[in-house]
Amino acid sequence: GAGVSQSPSNKVTEKGKDVELRCDPISGHTALYWYRQSLGQGLEFLIYFQGNSAPDKSGLPSDRFSAERTGGSVSTLTIQRTQQEDSAVYLCASSLGQGREKLFFGSGTQLSVL
Amino acid sequence: QQQVKQSPQSLIVQKGGISIINCAYENTAFDYFPWYQQFPGKGPALLIAIRPDVSEKKEGRFTISFNKSAKQFSLHIMDSQPGDSATYFCAASKYSGGSNYKLTFGKGTLLTVNP
Numbered sequence: 603g604a605g606v607s608q609s610p611s612n613k614v615t616e617k618g619k620d621v622e623l624r625c626d627p628i629s630g631h632t633a634l635y636w637y638r639q640s641l642g643q644g645l646e647f648l649i650y651f652q653g654n655s656a657p658d659k660s661g662l663p664s665d666r667f668s669a670e671r672t673g674g675s676v677s678t679l680t681i682q683r684t685q686q687e688d689s690a691v692y693l694c695a696s697s698l699g700q701g702r703e704k705l706f707f708g709s710g711t712q713l714s715v716l
Numbered sequence: 717q718q719q720v721k722q723s724p725q726s727l728i729v730q731k732g733g734i735s736i737i738n739c740a741y742e743n744t745a746f747d748y749f750p751w752y753q754q755f756p757g758k759g760p761a762l763l764i765a766i767r768p769d770v771s772e773k774k775e776g777r778f779t780i781s782f783n784k785s786a787k788q789f790s791l792h793i794m795d796s797q798p799g800d801s802a803t804y805f806c807a808a809s810k811y812s813g814g815s816n817y818k819l820t821f822g823k824g825t826l827l828t829v830n831p
Contacts (some may be wrong), residue, residue, distance in 0.1 A: 606759070635822075644722075644823035645760070645805060658818065693759050704750075705819065707759025 606708035615684055615715045623679040623711045627696030633678050636669055648686050648692075651677065652699050660700040677683065684715045719743055720808050722822030729829050735793040736827045739806035742787065746808035748817065751791050754824075763804070764791070780795045784823065796829045803827070 607626040614623050627634050637646040647661040651671040662668070666684075666694050671677040681688055695705040729735045739749075759821045766773045766780040766789065773780045779792040793800055806822040808820035 633821075645807075645821035647818060647820065650818060695759070703817075704762045705752075705760075707761065709757065709759050 608708035613714045620682045625677045625694030631696035633697045633699035635695045637693045718821040726826040735796045740788045741793040748809040752805045827829045
């Protein structure tokens with residue numbers, strides 16, 4: 603595709619439910635990032651995938667959060683037993699994975715936990 | 717622990733004026749400093765970036781000024797236009813092993829340019 607695609611664009615869920623957020627990176631990009639954007643809190647790093655290397659999970663806020671990247675392409679961020687404080691925009695970005703370079707962001711998934 | 721501090725949180729400028737957004741960092745391992753621009757409903761997009769071996773970089777109306785000794789950098793938008801109204805994020809990156817250059821973002825500045 604022409605850019606990073608995220609789905610769904612909006613997700614409303616009830617507290618305690620599990621949610622899955624999907625990211626399709628730009629074809630050929632080996633690096634994939636998940637960030638969380640909360641009001642007034644900027645962009646919070648969650649997890650980073652680079653090729654076949656072990657992912658950098660240092661930003662995941664709790665063990666309720668997990669992510670996987672299948673076949674080096676599509677990634678899914680899963681939040682189990684959602685809480686109201688999980689409400690935020692979840693942004694995915696990809697890059698060529700060559701170092702200090704441009705990140706291409708998707709438009710994000712707006713998650714609302716009621 | 718906030719590694720990149722950004723100010724102001726919001727900024728209102730008249731059309732034609734100069735917009736200035738400031739960032740400060742603590743970690744001297746940071747070696748790449750980009751600015752991202754985000755419009756409502758969209759993801760951030762790279763605007764301009766600088767490395768610490770230069771003190772200034774200019775691209776059109778946008779200039780980054782970098783002060784390595786003070787560990788500060790700023791974005792200047794000359795002749796600000798209503799179309800520049802957006803949220804601006806500064807960021808800093810450091811080598812984290814392999815080809816990992818993880819970006820740490822500031823909290824953002826909401827810029828409004830009045831016509």
